[in-house]
Amino acid sequence: MSGKEEVTSADLKALLARNGDALGPRQVYNWCRRSGVKLFTPDEVEDMLGKGRLLKIGEGTYGVCYRLSLHGDRDWVLKRFHGEATSDMLLKEVKALDKVKGVKGV
Numbered sequence: 001m002s003g004k005e006e007v008t009s010a011d012l013k014a015l016l017a018r019n020g021d022a023l024g025p026r027q028v029y030n031w032c033r034r035s036g037v038k039l040f041t042p043d044e045v046e047d048m049l050g051k052g053r054l055l056k057i058g059e060g061t062y063g064v065c066y067r068l069s070l071h072g073d074r075d076w077v078l079k080r081f082h083g084e085a086t087s088d089m090l091l092k093e094v095k096a097l098d099k100v101k102g103v104k105g106v
């Protein structure tokens with residue numbers, strides 16, 4: 001699939017139906033990429049923090065959320081997990097984001 005292809009909830013459901021919740025890291029990674037969720041390496045996050053580009057907006061059970069402003073683009077919410085994130089944790093977040101897709105102010 002190309003990076004530009006839009007992934008709908010139906011696609012996600014079909015994927016989960018085939019694989020259960022035990023998706024491998026590559027599948028979760030590919031789904032994130034196709035659905036517009038960017039993944040950053042720890043070094044990239046450290047770099048952005050060091051340059052003062054991340055504004056902390058809140059904290060939840062699994063991590064801290066920051067606002068990231070990119071020139072000429074919409075603002076992004078960057079979530080940093082406490083400790084190491086498993087692909088299941090990541091998938092749970094992506095599923096929650098998929099549910100609120102299109103909700104105003106999110």
Ligand SMILES: Nc1ncnc2c1ncn2[C@@H]1O[C@H](COP(=O)(O)OP(=O)(O)OP(=O)(O)O)[C@@H](O)[C@H]1O
Pocket residue numbers: 057058059060061062063064065077079105106
């Ligand atoms: N898209 C967003 N727009 C505005 N604020 C956000 C957004 N995403 C996260 N936040 C802020 O960051 C906080 C932490 O978000 P996060 O998703 O980590 O946890 P949560 O869903 O609030 O709680 P928990 O993970 O414990 O259920 C939120 O409570 C909110 O204040």
